[in-house]
Amino acid sequence: MDRIAFIVGDTFIYWSSIILTLAAGVAICTFLALHRGQGTTAAVVVPVALVLSVIFGRLAHWYFRPDGYESFLGAMTDYTSGGYALLGVFLACLLAAGLVKLLRLEDDLPRLLDEMSLAGCAGIVVGRLACFFSAADRGQILEDIHNLPLAYPVNNVVTGAAEYRLATFVIQAMVTAVIFGGLLLFFLLGKRRKSGDVAALFLLFYGMSQAVLDSTRYDSLYMRSNGFISVVQLSGAAALVAVTVLFSVRMVKARGFRPWYVALWVAMLALLGGAGYMEYFVQRHGDRALFSYSIMSLCLGSLAALALGTYLLARHRE
């Protein structure tokens, strides 16, 4: 159950609400601290991204979970109940960045995306910790492990009994913190870095992590067309593939085509296929989750490492 922080009139203010708002604040502060463009850009992009995040976060949530709402109109006008999808927030930030570009407030859109990626990363780290104050973290029930960072008690909404579940959100926060730390160092100290590289690397590593971690959740958003395909996993894998393709194209442009690239791409496809198969496998053999997720992580980690290699090769020549 959500823990109430305080009550204002008829409105309950929950700790999770405060943490999520704090996460938005952290993201904004991180963005402002890193932003190198015009002050006007920041002044426009921050509130626009915030408003669009609420709207698109809800839109995505409604689209993938329509039975949680009376109607589309109800979902988009009543924000006192319902949920939000992080996927929509990413889309909102992208749109906000595109808007300031259209308004000619920002010349370097890729750089703005770099800054927003880092800000989003910081926000996710904090926001995921809201799980300590609610019953929102729904990983698999674990019989033997009862300690953080792998498991912690979540109250069953119906019975109130404590269930020790895989602490998916805590693990997500930790993984995202590592990604944030690495990308921040790269942003501040990276040599021969191009604008947009940080955003691309964020998509690569965050996409990779989500493709694995979202599979451990018992409350994922699923595709409308197939109730077994997680939207977040699919988006994470798509981001991973898109960035891999982008880096491969850059590598070919910078170094010219070499026959061994084909072997590299085949290996990448095989790794992606391996990860996909492990998802198929774990949906049927939940008792072998540790094995499945280890192999899946290995496959996607290797794919990300190969993609990073192509990036380094390209950057070396660029």
Place this chain on the structure above:
Amino acid sequence: MTRYKPKFCRPRPSPVSRAAGPVSTLLTLALLVALVPLLGSVSQRVVRNSVPDISEQFQELLGDQSSYLPQTAAAGEAVPVSLPATEVKKLRDSDLIAPVPLAEGYGEAESIQEMDWFQEKANLLLQGQKLYFGPGRELLEGAPIKYYIDDSIAVVTWKELVGATVLTFAEVKIADGSQLRRFLSDGRFGAETQYKTTEMAKSVNAVLASSGDFYKFHYNGVVVYEGQVRKVYSNPADTCYINDKGDMIFTYQDEKMTQEEAQAFVDENNIRFSLVFGPILVDNGQRCEPATYDLGEVNSFSPRAALCQMGELHYLVVTANPEPEHPGKMDIHQFAQRIVETGCEKAYTLDGGQTAAIALDGELVNHVLYGQQRPISDIIYFATAVGG
């Protein structure tokens, strides 16, 4: 690439930029403050609404008790109040958790002969009806008979081998229609979290539970929960409605209804909830499964599940699963043939595949595909009405 510069090293911003800063800051802060009540409080709010007011429950309890009190008594006179030894209650759909079954009501047996006493004890509940379970059944070797019985419910489960497929039967007779119940994960319609059938069965004190229609998996038919039409999807599906008497009422996939028409149908027939998967296998004792159907891959060989009505408040829950030594599966037509042979009046297909699970006392009875239950969004279950 431009290198990062600390703010004090950057050129001074224009007047517009300087004005935009404070305005944006104020706007952002206002937005953040407005966000606080909107985020993170969703599930709690909805659950609070779905849990009945406790004072209302006490009031109802007192109301029930008062019917046993003598209407006239002299002042100061001590009047003994005698309640029935076992009171069969009508359960309320708004109560998320059913009464706790009696631990001594559960048991196991190795052969049908050992279950003669069960038939006799169940006769009180059966009121002239006959159990399908009995001497005529050929049990799967090595599979025990499991049962539960009290004054309000009798359940017996067993397995039979048909060809190379294992059929798991759970026969149930209840005293009141309210004992056939529906539970959606987290106790509310539209909840995100999925659970295994056994987890949900334990959480609501189900005597016998079956995986339901996995309503979160598809968008078909008319979805009714707690007497309210929640969704009317345009995608067709045979729909099974359960009314207040525990009867199964069918509508076929070609019968279209608007939201208003559906609610009128629900009100008129005292419908409590619906199951939307299908197809209908047996209606009025006759096989009627269609040749093709949108849900459930009817023509492929797959694990199957069905809810059947044998008579008044009398049901069979059946699954057809492969087991390691008997790996056969059935298409819907083979399954329907086997179901109609039980003599049931009505039968409706529930979600099959890895979903198909039957749990007695929170423990699996059938062998689920791959040996692992799939997390799902809903179950149907039978509850005791005399437990604690």
